[in-house]
Amino acid sequence: MYGNAYVENNGQQHNSLTANEDPIQLAAFEARIAAGDKIEPHDWMPTEYRKQLVRMIEQHAHSEIIGALPEGTWITRAPGFRRKLALMAKVQDEVGHGQLLYSAAETLGKSREDMTNDLISGKSKYSNVFNYPALTWADSAVIAWLIDAGAIVNQLANSKGSYGPYCRALDRICAEESFHLKYGHDNVVFLATGTATQRAMVQDALNRWWEPIMHFFGPSDKMSVHTETLMRWKVKMATNDDMRQTFLDMYVPKIWDLGLTLPDTELKKNPETNKWEFTEPNWEVFKQVINGNGPCNKERLAVRRMAEEKGRWVRRALLSEKAEYVAPLA
């Protein structure tokens, strides 16, 4: 699962993105992308293209790894064999996505170790949504359904992007995410149609997660020259607003169908514009959370740091000159 990448835009203009590039190579590169070609690791690419992709794939990988934490805490508490097995497999998939994406990012020249270090030092970002706590079992159900649904909207768009290794990783990830979505939906259905306690539990979770979900796709894009360039390069495939609309279109009716409500009285689809209208989520909160002040930022990074620290001796041993590589027998 994953939220939208936070594409940095420091007010740079088009010419600063490509100022130092060879115009002939740049034109050929853009022509390939326009023709629908995929760019591969050894192909020529603009410095800024590489930089944005590393940032985006790395953020995506970190999101998978950090995202395993709030859901992972419910593996040991899942009620019954069926849910326990399914949640274990789901969270395992997320860690596997992290592994796949770190490999994709490595093709652009940044090592997994450097990415991990940037994550635990706080230099690299990950999806904001994982800085909120999963307080109850119903939170884990809402995450598996709706956060994964949001991720699919985002990832399906990005899988049509221009960088070959990332697109291939996303194709595989989306196939697995579609199972997560089914698992999450099934889980929410059982709670929403269960006992009074179960219904209250899932409604409460939904109320708490609605704002983070609305934040999930990021604020409206400022349609700058910068954004246009990234869209022309097929690094960014859809605007944040478009993805949010797609998500609302697909999932709000399903939520309402289950007899659940959403904590936004303004939420409705305008039949004239065919667009969803809603109360603008508080973007100041969003910014605060990105900058490290969300309810769980410190805890998430502390857990990751602890895991890195505890595992250091193992990684050091594997790199030892004396270590004898043991070929797997299977």
Add this chain to the structure above:
Amino acid sequence: MEFTDKHVMGLKDLLYRMADDLLILGHRNSEWTGLGPILEEDIAFSSMAQDKIGQSLALFEILHELGESEPDTVAFTRNDNQFHSCQLVEYPIGEYDFSLVRHFFFDHADALRFEMLTDTVVEPLQMVARKFKGEIKYHTMHADIWLKQLGSSSEEAKLRMQHAINEVFPLALGIFEPSDYEAELIESGIFAGEAELQSRWLDKITHLLTSYGYTIPVLSDTVSAYGGRKGKHTPFLQPLLDEMTEVFRIDPAAEW
């Protein structure tokens, strides 16, 4: 031969031991999800945990056919003194060396147990033993690779692993705590017995650990950690169960 009540009780006891071991160790292994020393190991421990929980479920289903309650009820409503798992599986995951060595000792014992059960006279058990054998092969392969690799790496890793072997060995012997029905299990052809299993296991792990450069504590100087099979557990089990059943207990009659 015709089964007496004692044979059936012996069979149930055997099934509970195996099912409880797998449930608790599967639960513990799943705690590595998101926290492994490298991502690949998170994923490996999660796979093994899923196999173990799945195997546990299959054994609880056999118990259900023998008249015990539904698997979810049995697994999610008992207290620690009703669990027949050995104490080895309930210890917290600790450091990676502890988890790896526990995995090595337990999985070799379980692989041999399933091997022995492939010709049990109890047909449903014979079927699952055959199925599990194919799964656990990969668990022992994983354990062997790691013990071998770490045994030939840094001094720190070798020391840690040897220390963990010394620490876990007495706990691992608790796997083979005799049941009250050993004679019945053996005479009826249900299971060749814990003593036989322990002897096969010792041969196997002695050979492997020696070849990897480790030493094994002397059996006669070691006190086996018995008690688990009779419901006597360390203080680690009840908190694990409290956590595992936290949601289920909100309403055990609800469908989750």
